[in-house]
Amino acid sequence: MKTADAKKQRTLSAETWRRFKKNKLALSGMIVLLALxxxxxxxxxxxxxxxxxxxxxxxxxxxxxxxLQGPSKDHxxxxxxxxRDIFMRMIWAVRYSLFMGTIxxxxxxxxxxxxxxxxxxxxxxxxxxxxxxxxxxxxxxxxLLATAIVAALGTSLTNVLIAIAISYVPTFARTVRASVxxxxxxxxxxxxxxxxxxxxxxxxxxxxxxxxxxxxxxxxLGVAGAILSIAGLSFLGLGIQxxxxxxxxxxSSARSYIREGWxxxxxxxxxxxxxxxxxxxxxxxxxxxxxxxxxx
Amino acid sequence: MMIPVLLGVTxxxxxxxxxxxxxPAAIILGDQASAESLAQKRIELGxxxxxxxxxxxxxxxxxxxxxxxxxRNQLSVAEQVWDKFPNTAxxxxxxxxxxxxxxxxxxxxxxxxQYTFMDNSSMVLSLIGVSMPNFWLGLLLSLLFALKLGxxxxxxxxxxxxGLLRSLVLPALTLGTGVAATVVRMTRSSMLEVIRQDYIxxxxxxxxxxxxxxxxxMLKNALIPIVTAVxxxxxxLLGGAMLTETIFSWPGxxxxxxxxxxxKDIPMVLGAVIFMAVMFSFVNLLVDILYAFLDPRIKxxxxxxxxxxxxxxxx
Numbered sequence: 001m002k003t004a005d006a007k008k009q010r011t012l013s014a015e016t017w018r019r020f021k022k023n024k025l026a027l028s029g030m031i032v033l034l035a036l037x038x039x040x041x042x043x044x045x046x047x048x049x050x051x052x053x054x055x056x057x058x059x060x061x062x063x064x065x066x067x068l069q070g071p072s073k074d075h076x077x078x079x080x081x082x083x084r085d086i087f088m089r090m091i092w093a094v095r096y097s098l099f100m101g102t103i104x105x106x107x108x109x110x111x112x113x114x115x116x117x118x119x120x121x122x123x124x125x126x127x128x129x130x131x132x133x134x135x136x137x138x139x140x141x142x143x144l145l146a147t148a149i150v151a152a153l154g155t156s157l158t159n160v161l162i163a164i165a166i167s168y169v170p171t172f173a174r175t176v177r178a179s180v181x182x183x184x185x186x187x188x189x190x191x192x193x194x195x196x197x198x199x200x201x202x203x204x205x206x207x208x209x210x211x212x213x214x215x216x217x218x219x220x221l222g223v224a225g226a227i228l229s230i231a232g233l234s235f236l237g238l239g240i241q242x243x244x245x246x247x248x249x250x251x252s253s254a255r256s257y258i259r260e261g262w263x264x265x266x267x268x269x270x271x272x273x274x275x276x277x278x279x280x281x282x283x284x285x286x287x288x289x290x291x292x293x294x295x296x
Numbered sequence: 297m298m299i300p301v302l303l304g305v306t307x308x309x310x311x312x313x314x315x316x317x318x319x320p321a322a323i324i325l326g327d328q329a330s331a332e333s334l335a336q337k338r339i340e341l342g343x344x345x346x347x348x349x350x351x352x353x354x355x356x357x358x359x360x361x362x363x364x365x366x367x368r369n370q371l372s373v374a375e376q377v378w379d380k381f382p383n384t385a386x387x388x389x390x391x392x393x394x395x396x397x398x399x400x401x402x403x404x405x406x407x408x409x410q411y412t413f414m415d416n417s418s419m420v421l422s423l424i425g426v427s428m429p430n431f432w433l434g435l436l437l438s439l440l441f442a443l444k445l446g447x448x449x450x451x452x453x454x455x456x457x458x459g460l461l462r463s464l465v466l467p468a469l470t471l472g473t474g475v476a477a478t479v480v481r482m483t484r485s486s487m488l489e490v491i492r493q494d495y496i497x498x499x500x501x502x503x504x505x506x507x508x509x510x511x512x513x514m515l516k517n518a519l520i521p522i523v524t525a526v527x528x529x530x531x532x533l534l535g536g537a538m539l540t541e542t543i544f545s546w547p548g549x550x551x552x553x554x555x556x557x558x559x560k561d562i563p564m565v566l567g568a569v570i571f572m573a574v575m576f577s578f579v580n581l582l583v584d585i586l587y588a589f590l591d592p593r594i595k596x597x598x599x600x601x602x603x604x605x606x607x608x609x610x611x
Contacts, residue, residue, distance in 0.1 A: 136304030139580075140573045143535025148309055148569045151557040152316045228429055232539055235431050236554055251432060255543070258439055265439060269432030276427035 019289040026285020032278040040095035058088045060243040068261040078263040081253060082243075086264065089245040090271050096246045097275060100161060101227035107165035109219055112172025117203050119173065120180030131177065134170040142167035146229055150238045160239050164226050175218050179211030213290040220283035224276045231272050247272045298581055305573045306358070310351050313566045323367050323560060363567035368559050373567040377549065381571070383453060384548035387471060387540070388533050390464050392526065394472025395479050400522070403483025404510065407491060418480060425477025431539040434470035438543065441466060451545045467544045471536050475529045482525040486518040519590050527583035534572050 020026060047055050063083030071078040077086035119130040137145070149163035183189065184207060192206050233239035234248030242249050250268040258265055321337035322329065329337075342350050357364065363373035402422075406415045442450030454463035490496065491514060499513045500506075538550035545551070549568055556564035588595040 132300070133304070136301055136308060139301050139305050139577050140309065140569070141531035141535045141576055143532070143538065144569055144572055147535075147538065147553070147557070148312050148565065151565050152312050152314075152562075154317070224427070231429055232431060232535070235429075235539060236542060236557075238557065248429075251435065255435060258435065259443060262439060265432075265435050269429060269435070272429050272432065273424070273427050276429070277423065280423060280427050 016286075016289045020285055023285040023288065025281050026289075029278040029281030029285065032274065033282060036094050036098055036275060036278070039091060040098050043092050043095055054088075055092065058085060059092045059245055060084065068257060068264070070261060071263055077267050078261065080250070080264050081257045081260075086250075086267055089250060090247075090267060093245040093247050093250065093268070093271065094275075096240055096244065097227050097230060097248075097272070100157070100230055100240075101164075101223045104161050104164040104226045104230070105168060105219055105222040107161065108168040108222070109172050109215070111165070112169045113176050113208065113215070115169070116173035116176030117180050117208065120177040121184055121199065121203055121207070127177075130173070134173050137166070138170040138174075140167075142225075143229055143232060146233060147236070147238060150233060155238050155241060157240065160230060160233055163233075164229050167229070168222055168226065171222065172215070172218060175214050176208075176211060179214055180207055183207050183210050217283055217287040217290065220279055220286055224279035224283065227272065227275060227279070298577055302574060302577055303355075305577070306355065306570050307351060309566060309569050309573065310354060311347070313562055313569075314347055314350070316560070316562055318560065320367065320562060324370075358570075363570075364563040366556075366561055366564045368556070368561045368564065373563050376552065376564070377567050377571050380547060380549045380552045383546060384534075384537055384541070384550060386460075386464070387467055387537060387546060387548055388530070390468035391471030391475065391533055391536075392530070394468050395475035395526070395529070398472070398476040399479025400483050400515075403480045403522075404487055404515065406480065406484040407487035408510070410488065415484075419484075422477040422480040425473050426481070428474065430470055430474050430536050431543055433473055434466070434540055434543040437466045437470060453547055463544075467540050467546055470543070471533060471540045474536070475526070475533060478525055478529055479522060482522050483518065486521040487514055490514050490517045516590070520587060523583055523586055523590065527580055530579045531576050534576060 061084065063079070066079050066083040067081055069075065069079040069083075075085050075087060077090060080086050080089065115130050115134070119127040140148075145167040146160075146163040149166060150159055153159040153162070180203075189202060189206055192202050197205070230239055231246070231248030231251075234246050235252045237249075237252060240246040240249050242253060247268040251265065254264040254268065319334070319338075320341060320343065321334045325333060325337055338344060342353060345353075354364070361374055363377065365371065366373050366376065402418050406418045409415050438450035441448045448465050449463045450466060452463060454460050496509060496513055499509045534550075537548060538554055540546065541548045541551040542554055549572060553565060553568040555561075556568065
């Protein structure tokens with residue numbers, strides 16, 4: 001029984017991959033994303049190996065004599081308002097946006113999955129209490145909620161993460177609850193209960209694996225949204241603080257020098273856009289691949 | 297359903313803001329204040345009472361239109377919020393207009409000419425529009441149209457009708473483009489759902505013009521998901537307004553909020569967030585009401601429910 005189950009699972013994901021592969025746009029989104037992950041990981045490794053030497057000397061060290069110099073052979077993206085190489089800062093910024101977005105969404109996925117599956121599985125009063133609470137959170141625009149949380153708790157990396165994570169919990173709770181509701185009355189769940197499986201086992205072993213598809217899509221698009229929110233908060237001075245290279249805060253400080261050099265405004269934004277574009281394209285592709293009926 | 301949600305919203309925002317570290321009395325009176333006057337102020341602000349009591353009295357005042365006093369200048373929060381609200385409303389409405397005027401026609405055209413060059417390019421553009429951070433777009437627009445070309449002002453709100461209109465162009469485009477991209481995608485996909493239905497062929501067979509088929513038979517049936525999307529996007533718009541207003545020095549609620557956060561003016565932030573959340577809820581309510589106008593079936597459903605309820609009472 002178990003082996004048959006595992007086999008089915010494999011063919012299902014293989015099937016998804018086969019459909020996903022055909023979508024060239026989504027595939028290129030995935031490649032861009034993999035490249036970004038690679039860049040982010042290698043900057044972390046470089047910092048560990050060189051004991052932050054490159055980070056200190058190239059990424060955050062100021063060189064005011066060369067400030068606002070345009071793109072040249074030595075500095076392909078030019079230098080920023082403190083004479084720092086924008087190319088290096090862009091590269092080092094990848095990890096903040098990408099990993100903070102991912103961690104925030106991972107947190108809210110975990111909380112959302114727990115709340116959503118409890119609400120969907122137990123129903124009745126439990127469901128009502130949890131989902132009404134989610135309705136309340138959903139009634140506050142996510143950027144506003146995140147801003148309020150950061151305003152109250154102060155601007156630190158952790159607080160920004162918590163703020164973004166909380167504002168995305170309701171979306172995941174709703175998604176999971178909806179798919180739990182469609183699955184929980186099916187016969188194989190009844191069968192599992194008949195052989196004496198506990199509620200916890202039923203939820204984690206039988207229900208959740210079957211409600212993965214919408215969750216994966218939601219999470220991919222969620223990371224895109226989270227990265228945008230983090231960049232937005234940093235732009236307002238409520239997120240990651242300078243001199244840490246982060247795209248949103250780079251744009252925020254570029255704003256004062258917009259007259260003196262176009263490159264310091266254009267380039268960080270391009271970084272954000274390409275990342276978000278890759279995630280959106282991949283999310284759309286995943287949705288079509290996981291549920292071909294939705295495609296038109 | 298809306299009232300409990302609003303109560304919940306106000307409570308959550310109140311609770312979050314009460315987590316702020318630091319003593320409000322010290323913020324108001326400054327560092328030099330004596331211990332007695334600090335204690336006095338704390339009692340005056342009701343900070344010696346538990347959270348729930350403070351919340352209850354805040355809500356009591358809220359229903360009387362009193363949101364407390366700002367820490368920064370001791371002026372009424374409600375008055376300042378009311379003062380800035382029209383400016384944000386103008387900006388938000390202009391943003392929505394930009395989104396609808398671009399989004400719906402392009403979406404319709406895209407659906408009717410599916411898989412043509414026009415469709416593909418509008419899909420690519422809308423994908424870019426969705427992925428572009430709106431504050432970056434704002435910076436780029438002001439770089440190009442205000443600084444390089446000098447056509448439009450990039451800061452503040454112009455006076456007089458034409459001055460206002462001129463100063464509104466860039467912020468409205470900044471705010472509306474992302475929403476427009478979403479509307480294009482939504483319009484296209486919901487038009488595609490109705491476009492191959494039998495009643496469309498029937499309408500064509502009757503011999504009415506293609507324009508009428510599109511506007512009366514297709515669009516009207518495709519409008520509900522579009523309206524839903526626009527309603528939900530309104531929340532993003534309020535969040536985006538904070539960024540847009542900051543970039544263009546637009547004197548609205550969003551900028552008031554950002555300024556208040558930097559100066560740790562808790563009652564002001566609290567008031568502004570609650571006000572915007574309430575606005576968002578009202579827009580969603582409006583969207584629900586709009587459904588009934590757009591789709592008579594929904595209206596008759598409500599009527600059916602009412603009739604059924606009556607029957608139960610009489611049975």
